[in-house]
Amino acid sequence: MTLSYPRRQKQLQSLVQKLGLPAQAPVQWQLLDLALTHPTISAQANYEQLEFVGDAVVRLVAAEVLWETYPDCPVGEFAAIRSVLVSDRILAQLAAEYGLELYLLVAGSASTDKAGQETRLADAFEAVLGALYLSTHTLKLVRPWLDPHFKQLAAQIRSDPARLNYKAALQEWTQAHFKVLPEYRVQEISQPRDSLERFAAEVWLQDRQLGQGTGRSIKAAEQAAAQVAFLAISDAQKNGE
Structure with missing residues (x-):
């Protein structure tokens, strides 16, 4: 019809x-x-x-x-x-x-x-x-x-070892190595009207900043920060640091 x-x-x-x-x-x-x-x-x-x-x-x-x-x-x-x-x-x-x-x-x-x-x-x-x-x-x-x-x-x-979900992958890593969860600190940022990046996030572990990122939403910003952190950790492990 x-x-x-x-x-x-x-x-x-x-x-x-x-x-x-x-x-x-x-x-x-x-x-x-x-x-x-x-x-x-x-x-x-x-x-x-x-x-x-x-x-x-x-x-x-x-x-x-x-x-x-x-x-x-x-x-x-x-x-x-x-x-x-x-x-x-x-x-x-x-x-x-x-x-x-x-x-x-x-x-x-x-x-x-x-x-x-x-x-x-x-x-x-x-x-x-x-x-x-x-x-x-x-x-x-x-x-x-x-x-x-x-x-x-x-x-x-x-x-992809992080299965494209870097927050979950980072959480698994921190729990396995430190028995704690990473902490996300998010704040709204001022951007031009046509920008989609509305939030900035930092991810911390035991007073150490692991990564930061921005996104259209709080979730996206946290995911971006987690990606930076997880990839940095992965590179460090590959290099034996």
Whole structure:
């Protein structure tokens, strides 16, 4: 069934083609339209429920890809890799690759909220997965185009000792060597309006600063600081310091 708005129908068909799905794919267009409708457009008819479904879908796809690609991988490593694959950061990156922002209906200040862009894109991406899943109640409209991304990302994560989650990796290292957690000190920084770097973070261990970084959010700034610290520690260990 098509939408009553031809222009919107063409927009959504364009997105489906970007995903590499056939023109005659059994997509329920009303669901896909809803998946790309931000709560600022409608308090009732928006993507929130589809996002809830999509959250389960993306976790299932990630689990199946890992199961099929790395059958001998320990469960703990499965969980660690999947946690990165389904993170807002990765989902927002995938959403950006397909230009999801161009199709997302957003109103008011949310449309220019750069700080919330990552969460907004990740939520919409999950909602799209939910809509595609509910169109057939199978993964046949999801896995053909999502699998290659997850396989590539999983390979990168497995080759990275920090699994792209430097906060978690640094925490494991400090607990193993010092039995304590690193401390993060974050403050908001003054930047030009068009800058996305809103916070600065430092990571400390036993009165010693290990690294510092900036980011659009507190979490991003902490992750940046942890990355600097972890890579410095890794280099030091390689050099026998």
